[in-house]
Amino acid sequence: MKRIAVLVSGGGSNLQALLDAAKDGDLPNGEICLVLASRADAFALTRAENANVLGMVRSPKDYPTREAYTEVLIRELQAMNIDLVVLAGFLFVLSPSFCEVFEHRIINVHPSLIPAFCGDGFYGLHVHERALKAGVKVTGATVHFVTAETDAGPIILQKAIDIEPNDTPETLQRRVMEQCEWKLLPRAVSLFCDGKLKVKDGIVQIEE
Numbered sequence: 001m002k003r004i005a006v007l008v009s010g011g012g013s014n015l016q017a018l019l020d021a022a023k024d025g026d027l028p029n030g031e032i033c034l035v036l037a038s039r040a041d042a043f044a045l046t047r048a049e050n051a052n053v054l055g056m057v058r059s060p061k062d063y064p065t066r067e068a069y070t071e072v073l074i075r076e077l078q079a080m081n082i083d084l085v086v087l088a089g090f091l092f093v094l095s096p097s098f099c100e101v102f103e104h105r106i107i108n109v110h111p112s113l114i115p116a117f118c119g120d121g122f123y124g125l126h127v128h129e130r131a132l133k134a135g136v137k138v139t140g141a142t143v144h145f146v147t148a149e150t151d152a153g154p155i156i157l158q159k160a161i162d163i164e165p166n167d168t169p170e171t172l173q174r175r176v177m178e179q180c181e182w183k184l185l186p187r188a189v190s191l192f193c194d195g196k197l198k199v200k201d202g203i204v205q206i207e208e
């Protein structure tokens with residue numbers, strides 16, 4: 001059984017998708033052991049409590065530097081023998097040391113088809129605003145392993161949807177979440193826990 005920690009900052013709908021997958025038996029080889037929030041008012045903490053999962057708050061504001069905050073998180077996760085860290089709307093960029101300690105054991109979900117609309121400054125509604133501005137006809141979501149470079153780690157899964165003529169950033173965000181993110185993330189986490197993800201030369205191979 002792989003021990004999973006989910007790091008969150010906000011609503012936690014992706015966390016909910018994982019909790020639902022676990023409840024439905026779609027995560028047979030994984031256990032969500034910890035939800036760690038960067039803010040005390042993150043609704044994701046309520047979702048964790050409702051699912052009887054341990055919730056913890058560690059705010060970057062309580063630490064003098066990014067490095068100090070990162071070190072605390074590493075210690076907490078190691079103390080709980082965490083095998084997999086899932087970033088599900090975690091709005092804080094951790095130090096590179098985090099990626100070294102948990103190399104190929106950190107999964108992030110991003111609301112675009114990487115390498116489009118990603119990197120520094122591309123988060124939340126901004127991603128969808130930029131996609132609409134660019135006039136692309138498809139967008140989607142990507143689940144990838146995290147490396148020190150933002151949104152640039154090995155891609156695990158992607159799913160595309162069409163952009164509709166009347167889409168706003170809000171409608172697009174909703175459809176990308178419902179149709180892409182909430183499906184891809186539990187699937188990728190399950191594949192990881194089943195030991196089916198291998199990274200070779202920066203490319204993820206899925207052993208089915």
Ligand code: GRF
Pocket residue numbers: 009010011012013014015088089090109110111124177181
């Ligand atoms: C999602 O769009 C995710 O792709 C991005 O942050 C958002 C988090 O939403 N990384 P939620 O907190 O899971 O509802």
